Amino acid sequence: MDRREVAAVLAYIGRLDPRTIRTETSEARDQIAQWHELLADVPLATEHGWDARAAIRAHILDSPYPILPVDVARKWRSHRRDRLGRHTDPTPATDPDNVSAWRAELASRRHAVAIGTAAPSTHQQITSGRVQPDLETRLRAIGSCIPPAVRTELAPYRPARAAREAAIAQGHPDYLSVRCSWCQAQAGELCRSRRVGPDGGARGNAPRATPHPSRIDLATTKAQQPAMAA
Incomplete structure (x- = not known):
């Protein structure tokens, strides 16, 4: 989040929990700086399941204590771990003999899944390859895979x-x-x-x-x- 997004999040929290509102300009500035320091790598929302406002609302409903920036950061880390745990690294389209390009494609895809710009691929690698179009015909002809x-x-x-x-x-x-x-x-x-x-x-x-x-x-x-x- 940038500072504008952090300020919007704090305004949203203030509407739900007035205890977090800072009326003094210096206190509000310090609060924005503190939240931005901990949430700089946390997105406000992604296309695939993450919304900081939903996490904040759930915390306010479940906990009697005022929400802290670390609570949002921990929820984001848990969400990211869950996404990476369900991702199965489908076979890259790059030539496997080009090791650096192969690794780069794997890393970029994992990064996209981690930051929420791509959905995790939950299919096993054995199902991600292309099936030969004449495979079923050949199996019917010989009657066995051997x-x-x-x-x-x-x-x-x-x-x-x-x-x-x-x-x-x-x-x-x-x-x-x-x-x-x-x-x-x-x-x-x-x-x-x-x-x-x-x-x-x-x-x-x-x-x-x-x-x-x-x-x-x-x-x-x-x-x-x-x-x-x-």
């Missing part, structure tokens, strides 16, 4: 998943869609090898590349039930 060639190359490193996908492709039911009654693996989880020790307790808990036969039978029976009912 291309078939890449899936084939990954098969040796994911034998259980590869066996499951091959079985489904051949028309077999998804064996992992049901719970295994032998190893107690939940639906969607791989079966576990369970070996019985001499004391009768279970030994071993390694994942199996293939499901247990009882799980296969259960999944097959469940898949056949709709056909039998029809």
Whole structure:
């Protein structure tokens, strides 16, 4: 605020709380100087949610004590922290190889949000990029975000998943869609090898590349039930 804005604020406060009015010229001048010293970097109002008069009115309604310039400054700092806390730094339009320009754009945008001339961007960066126009068409064509060639190359490193996908492709039911009654693996989880020790307790808990036969039978029976009912 400049001195004129500070004087207008003090006049507004005087109408709401006559205790703050200074009748002497020297006292009024000192009061304006004191308020200006603390509110020089506080805007009178911004386009995005801040109005010093609203903060002053709220203080007068909530507190029995006369308002001080530091009360307004603290409310502005809290408002600014809240805005910056909700800002998620969308990806700058500058070339990322130009580090100085990239940082300058980020800093200028944060400064605009802090002083209230720009609204905070509450969207995460992952949603701020441009979507390729042919992305949905390509996904519908290949049926998955993993291309078939890449899936084939990954098969040796994911034998259980590869066996499951091959079985489904051949028309077999998804064996992992049901719970295994032998190893107690939940639906969607791989079966576990369970070996019985001499004391009768279970030994071993390694994942199996293939499901247990009882799980296969259960999944097959469940898949056949709709056909039998029809």
